[in-house]
Amino acid sequence: MDHxxxxxxxxxxxPFKDGQTVFDAAMAAGVYIPHLCHxxxxxxxxxxxxxxxxxxxxxxxxxxxxxxxxQMIQNDTPELKEMRRILxxxxxxxxxxxxPTCEKSGSCKLQATAYDLGIQDNHFPQFFQRREVDASxxxxxxxxxxxxxxxHCLRVSRDVDKKNVFAMAHRGIKTEIVVDSPTGLLxxxxxxxxxxxxxxxxxxxxxxxxxxxxxxxxxxxxxxTPIRVDSVKNFKAREERRHx
Amino acid sequence: xxxxxxxxxxxxxxxxxxHMSLLDIDERLLDLLExxxxxxxxxxxxxxxxxxxxxxxxEGGVCNAENxxxxxxxxxxxxxxxxxxxxxxxxGIPSMRNHxxxxxxLEEAYIRGVALENAQIPSDPELPLLLDKLRPIHEVxxxxxxxxxxxxxxxxxxxxxxxxxxxxxxxxxxxxxxYD
Numbered sequence: 001m002d003h004x005x006x007x008x009x010x011x012x013x014x015p016f017k018d019g020q021t022v023f024d025a026a027m028a029a030g031v032y033i034p035h036l037c038h039x040x041x042x043x044x045x046x047x048x049x050x051x052x053x054x055x056x057x058x059x060x061x062x063x064x065x066x067x068x069x070x071q072m073i074q075n076d077t078p079e080l081k082e083m084r085r086i087l088x089x090x091x092x093x094x095x096x097x098x099x100p101t102c103e104k105s106g107s108c109k110l111q112a113t114a115y116d117l118g119i120q121d122n123h124f125p126q127f128f129q130r131r132e133v134d135a136s137x138x139x140x141x142x143x144x145x146x147x148x149x150x151x152h153c154l155r156v157s158r159d160v161d162k163k164n165v166f167a168m169a170h171r172g173i174k175t176e177i178v179v180d181s182p183t184g185l186l187x188x189x190x191x192x193x194x195x196x197x198x199x200x201x202x203x204x205x206x207x208x209x210x211x212x213x214x215x216x217x218x219x220x221x222x223x224x225t226p227i228r229v230d231s232v233k234n235f236k237a238r239e240e241r242r243h244x
Numbered sequence: 245x246x247x248x249x250x251x252x253x254x255x256x257x258x259x260x261x262x263h264m265s266l267l268d269i270d271e272r273l274l275d276l277l278e279x280x281x282x283x284x285x286x287x288x289x290x291x292x293x294x295x296x297x298x299x300x301x302x303e304g305g306v307c308n309a310e311n312x313x314x315x316x317x318x319x320x321x322x323x324x325x326x327x328x329x330x331x332x333x334x335x336g337i338p339s340m341r342n343h344x345x346x347x348x349x350l351e352e353a354y355i356r357g358v359a360l361e362n363a364q365i366p367s368d369p370e371l372p373l374l375l376d377k378l379r380p381i382h383e384v385x386x387x388x389x390x391x392x393x394x395x396x397x398x399x400x401x402x403x404x405x406x407x408x409x410x411x412x413x414x415x416x417x418x419x420x421x422x423y424d
Binding site: 097098102105114116120121122125128130217 | 327333336337339343377379382383387391392394415416418421423424
């Protein structure tokens with residue numbers, strides 16, 4: 001019987017169904033694995049590497065790694081925590097993340113993940129890259145300073161909305177999200193408020209106008225619930241909606 | 245009674261909000277003053293650190309030549325040096341100028357600013373020279389601890405100082421760790 005298959009996560013036996021990833025099985029069992037480029041509502045992407053776990057002694061991205069019976073997997077170890085801290089600190093120094101003035105602060109997955117990892121400094125020298133803000137659209141502001149290149153907007157616009165509004169351009173440190181429009185500006189693109197892609201940004205890069213600071217400090221998503229608890233709760237709620 | 249620990253503080257390119265938040269510990273200040281005494285600090289207006297102090301708290305990033313001197317002075321005279329607040333740790337709001345050249349910033353303020361007469365960029369020799377980019381302080385001197393927040397809350401200050409003074413790891417617990 002499929003549902004009796006299990007693997008071991010930090011010594012705990014986790015059940016899984018055939019085809020399920022390590023990430024999905026762990027979250028369903030209530031074990032949080034830090035992640036940024038993955039939103040469990042969509043296909044995994046395995047680019048941020050934050051969800052890296054050690055499977056039978058080798059590192060794999062949990063969000064794309066199929067669960068196999070009997071695997072010995074490590075998630076909560078000092079080494080993995082340190083690696084996740086470094087990856088997150090690198091995201092902070094590569095972009096321009098001004099938490100004190102950001103409308104997303106308190107509901108930002110990057111910030112909440114950094115809290116979860118206990119990050120109190122960025123360790124590395126700040127890049128202070130100049131990145132362009134696109135506030136041309138009547139309903140959205142696109143602030144590339146805050147972009148972590150997770151690709152959510154790109155993938156959801158392509159796969160769900162079927163509009164392909166976003167793409168990644170250039171390479172390496174020059175990589176940025178560009179907009180499919182004659183001018184390169186959002187106002188001339190096909191993005192609209194009804195699009196799912198308009199609401200999936202985990203950070204404050206793509207935000208609805210006129211909604212900033214509407215929720216007071218203390219009542220924002222991760223003021224109320226740490227991301228470790230919130231992620232698992234949302235994951236389980238989504239699974240229940242899908243499977244009844 | 246054991247000798248009190250000496251604490252020095254200063255604000256570089258900051259807004260003094262972190263100092264205000266430190267004072268926000270309210271009556272707990274009296275408990276704190278049982279075990280520490282302030283050396284150089286805007287709180288008592290002492291201008292130089294005499295000898296060595298046990299703890300230095302630095303607010304704000306490094307934006308000009310004077311900031312560099314003050315920061316190095318603190319590093320030389322503080323056994324433990326702490327980067328306090330978003331500006332000291334990441335550069336914060338003042339570092340938004342880093343996206344432009346210094347020339348562009350000065351011209352925007354002093355040449356193209358509103359209602360200016362005889363517009364000119366200030367060049368009095370007494371003015372500290374601006375650095376071309378504002379930097380977080382850990383990029384200039386070694387920092388022992390970081391206390392994040394904009395500002396760190398009074399409770400975060402209290403937790404940090406009491407844990408450190410007790411000789412324990414002063415890392416902030418999740419409920420006190422904030423970047424805003």
